[in-house]
Amino acid sequence: MKKVLLVVMLLALLSVGIVSAQDKPFKVAVVMPSSTTDLAWSQSIYDALVTIQTEMGGEEAMEIAYTENMFDVTAAAQALRDYAEEGYDLVIAHGTQYGTSLFELASDYPDTSFAWGTAEDTGEDEGLTNIFAYQADAEQGGYVNGVMAAMFSETGTIGIVGPVPAGDALLYINGFIQGVNATNPDADVLLAYTGGFGDTAAAAEVAQTQIAAGADVLTGSAQQVVGAIEAVKAVDGFWFGTQSDQSLNWSENVVASQVYDWVPTLEDMIANIQYGELGGTAYTLTLENGGLTFAYGEVEVPDEIKDAAQAAIDSIIAGDIVVRQSLVEEATPEATVAS
Amino acid sequence: MNFGDVLAQALPLTILFATPYLFAALGEVFVQRSGVLNLGVEGMMLMGAFTAIYAVSSKGMGADPVVGLLIAAGVGGLMGLAMAFVSVTLQAEQGISGIGFTLFGLGLSSLLFKLLAGGVITAQGFQPIHIPFLSDIPVIGKILFQQNILVYLAFALVPILMWVLNRTKWGLQIRAVGQNPAAADSMGVNVALVRYATVIFGGIMAGIAGASLSIAATPIFQENMTEGRGFIAVALVYFGGWSPFRVMLGALLFSIANNLQIWAQILNVEIAGSTIPPNLLIMVPYILTIAVLVFTRQRKQNEPAALTKPFQRGEN
Numbered sequence: 001m002k003k004v005l006l007v008v009m010l011l012a013l014l015s016v017g018i019v020s021a022q023d024k025p026f027k028v029a030v031v032m033p034s035s036t037t038d039l040a041w042s043q044s045i046y047d048a049l050v051t052i053q054t055e056m057g058g059e060e061a062m063e064i065a066y067t068e069n070m071f072d073v074t075a076a077a078q079a080l081r082d083y084a085e086e087g088y089d090l091v092i093a094h095g096t097q098y099g100t101s102l103f104e105l106a107s108d109y110p111d112t113s114f115a116w117g118t119a120e121d122t123g124e125d126e127g128l129t130n131i132f133a134y135q136a137d138a139e140q141g142g143y144v145n146g147v148m149a150a151m152f153s154e155t156g157t158i159g160i161v162g163p164v165p166a167g168d169a170l171l172y173i174n175g176f177i178q179g180v181n182a183t184n185p186d187a188d189v190l191l192a193y194t195g196g197f198g199d200t201a202a203a204a205e206v207a208q209t210q211i212a213a214g215a216d217v218l219t220g221s222a223q224q225v226v227g228a229i230e231a232v233k234a235v236d237g238f239w240f241g242t243q244s245d246q247s248l249n250w251s252e253n254v255v256a257s258q259v260y261d262w263v264p265t266l267e268d269m270i271a272n273i274q275y276g277e278l279g280g281t282a283y284t285l286t287l288e289n290g291g292l293t294f295a296y297g298e299v300e301v302p303d304e305i306k307d308a309a310q311a312a313i314d315s316i317i318a319g320d321i322v323v324r325q326s327l328v329e330e331a332t333p334e335a336t337v338a339s
Numbered sequence: 340m341n342f343g344d345v346l347a348q349a350l351p352l353t354i355l356f357a358t359p360y361l362f363a364a365l366g367e368v369f370v371q372r373s374g375v376l377n378l379g380v381e382g383m384m385l386m387g388a389f390t391a392i393y394a395v396s397s398k399g400m401g402a403d404p405v406v407g408l409l410i411a412a413g414v415g416g417l418m419g420l421a422m423a424f425v426s427v428t429l430q431a432e433q434g435i436s437g438i439g440f441t442l443f444g445l446g447l448s449s450l451l452f453k454l455l456a457g458g459v460i461t462a463q464g465f466q467p468i469h470i471p472f473l474s475d476i477p478v479i480g481k482i483l484f485q486q487n488i489l490v491y492l493a494f495a496l497v498p499i500l501m502w503v504l505n506r507t508k509w510g511l512q513i514r515a516v517g518q519n520p521a522a523a524d525s526m527g528v529n530v531a532l533v534r535y536a537t538v539i540f541g542g543i544m545a546g547i548a549g550a551s552l553s554i555a556a557t558p559i560f561q562e563n564m565t566e567g568r569g570f571i572a573v574a575l576v577y578f579g580g581w582s583p584f585r586v587m588l589g590a591l592l593f594s595i596a597n598n599l600q601i602w603a604q605i606l607n608v609e610i611a612g613s614t615i616p617p618n619l620l621i622m623v624p625y626i627l628t629i630a631v632l633v634f635t636r637q638r639k640q641n642e643p644a645a646l647t648k649p650f651q652r653g654e655n
Contacts, residue, residue, distance in 0.1 A: 035562060037458035069449070069562060159605070165617060192604035195621035199566040204557035205356050209601045212348040213340070223561065226459045230559045249459060 026056070026270060029065040029083035030092040031076050034198060036068060038223035040243040041168075041260075045094050047244070048262035052270070070095075071198075077101035084109040089273055092116070096167055106131050106279075113278040115269060118168050120282045130278035132269050134262070136285040138168040138221075138242065139175025140316050141258030141292045143323040145219060145240040146179020147312045148256060150187050151305045152238055153217040159210030161203050161220030161228040162193040169221035172242050172258075175323045176219055179312065182321075190215055200227030207231035229253060238299065247297025254297040256309070260285055261293050288317045340606065349598045350482040354490060355556050357594035359384070359548045359565075361493045363572035364579070364586045365500055366544025371576055372504065373537040374517040374645035375426055378437025380545045381569025382444020383418045387411035387549025389448040392560045393455060396462035404465045408489070408550050415546020416539050418444065423538035427531050430649035441569065449562040459561065464554030465489055489551040500583045513537055517643030520650040530650045545569065571628070578632055581641040592631070596624040 028049060032042035046066065053062045065083065070076035076098050083091045084105055093102045093116040106114050106128045117134035149158050158180060163169050173191065180187050190210045194202040204227035207218055211231065219240040220228050229246060232239045233253045239246070241257030265283040272281065285291025294309070315321040363380050370377045391411035393399035400406075418440060425436045452460070465487040474484040504510040515523035516533045524530050552568075553560050571593065579586030600620040607614050 039459055190605035192601050193617040198563055200559055200561045200564050201552055201557050206601050208352055210605055227557050227559055
């Protein structure tokens with residue numbers, strides 16, 4: 001009698017398990033270096049997840065968990081492990097710096113799908129099949145912003161407020177400089193880095209210094225730029241943004257922003273996971289695949305500048321303009337072989 | 340641009356961005372001269388910075404900047420009171436409890452920022468005041484007399500605090516408590532009371548320092564926006580040999596080194612034919628601070644003998 005009862009109970013439990021597995025929402029967790037409202041890198045992925053959640057039918061269809069401000073890589077690794085342990089379907093490490101710990105995790109949890117960016121390494125060489133990688137060709141939108149900024153500037157002096165010379169910020173800055181130089185070779189580009197990502201006051205000081213040196217149009221990357229935009233606003237100057245739409249708070253100063261649209265990338269990942277492919281694909285946002293888009297504020301943009309921007313976008317997509325990721329001329333293949 | 344032009348442009352910003360360091364470090368001079376080390380300055384600055392801009396911003400209370408300043412000072416003072424309770428009454432290890440207050444301020448300001456503001460918060464803060472006639476003087480006018488009210492206040496406090504510390508009975512009591520609390524106690528000075536007063540004063544100054552960032556120098560708030568400025572302020576106290584005047588010189592030196600390295604970056608300054616990597620330039624102010632700290636060890640005559648030592652009657 002006891003045995004029968006046990007079997008019945010087990011069956012009951014099993015059936016509950018099967019039913020809930022069917023209704024179970026898709027669970028996504030993301031660990032990010034700043035906040036979901038940073039108007040930059042972290043917000044770009046969070047906004048995309050929320051968009052997908054709405055499309056899928058709300059919280060019952062998709063669950064989003066996130067951990068913000070993980071500038072400490074060790075703490076981030078712990079958070080990622082916790083999410084994997086809790087059975088999340090997709091665990092996203094939204095920062096290059098989290099890579100090392102992610103590869104370790106992926107082999108510990110082969111049934112969980114992981115994603116990380118800025119990166120292109122899916123761990124195939126190490127035999128891992130459950131990692132997606134993603135990155136943005138930020139130099140492409142940087143070039144377009146540079147074209148517009150060169151035409152927008154009356155003083156011919158343009159400031160760039162950089163965080164540290166690395167990652168997608170460096171790509172963006174290099175693209176921007178190429179765009180400016182291609183449009184107005186006489187323009188003065190004033191570039192300075194703050195040495196961090198979140199120091200709004202340092203970004204403001206850099207921007208104010210560039211303005212004192214004659215800059216009337218500025219740009220920059222990372223979550224600290226809000227301090228720089230505020231400095232631009234104080235002198236009624238103009239700003240070109242990247243990563244997220246920065247015109248929302250400063251519609252009269254932010255002319256255009258390159259926006260990272262991770263929605264198609266994430267949708268493809270989720271589709272793959274549901275199909276049983278837990279990784280192996282590297283995604284890149286480009287102008288061509290629609291991952292890089294532009295958002296405009298309320299600043300009146302003359303038609304000739306809009307046309308020039310569109311022409312630059314078209315040329316990049318067509319391959320007539322090749323925006324280099326580095327400012328140093330790339331060595332020819334022969335030269336590489338010779339060395 | 341020649342160096343003179345650069346300096347003329349760099350100095351107004353040097354003075355503006357030296358102000359937060361100056362407020363925080365002046366407060367810390369008093370704290371340390373009474374024998375207490377407060378490493379919680381950073382957290383108190385963050386709380387001051389957030390509460391000030393929340394009071395002023397239209398997203399928050401929409402109050403006058405003066406109200407924001409008073410709230411920041413009050414919040415800093417409350418944190419100072421808590422720090423005094425921990426370090427004076429409970430006699431906890433000061434370095435550790437100070438770091439605790441820094442982490443507390445970082446966490447609480449981030450939490451309040453998320454709950455109350457939700458996202459980037461901006462405000463119409465203190466505007467530059469052009470002092471009549473003086474602000475029209477070429478070059479000097481722009482450097483000294485077109486700043487916001489908090490800049491004038493910070494620099495006006497330097498001689499006032501020097502006078503209080505060196506020429507008044509209060510100052511004598513503070514110095515006595517910091518040098519030899521047992522002797523001060525036997526002369527009838529209430530050691531605990533003096534230390535409570537200085538630590539609360541230090542908290543008020545740290546709160547104002549935060550407000551001078553968030554509602555004056557750059558009217559915006561982001562989580563952890565002080566980025567270590569509170570610790571630089573503590574270093575400046577050692578750097579300045581516990582003298583308000585030399586602390587002011589230290590704040591100005593640090594600030595001008597920082598602004599000139601930005602200029603070196605944007606002008607692509609070259610040494611021996613190659614540009615200097617930005618990462619190296621960003622380090623210059625910090626290297627300079629360490630170098631001066633090392634070379635000014637003889638200034639230690641002002642160092643409070645009882646610094647970091649809790650006082651218990653009959654034991655010291």
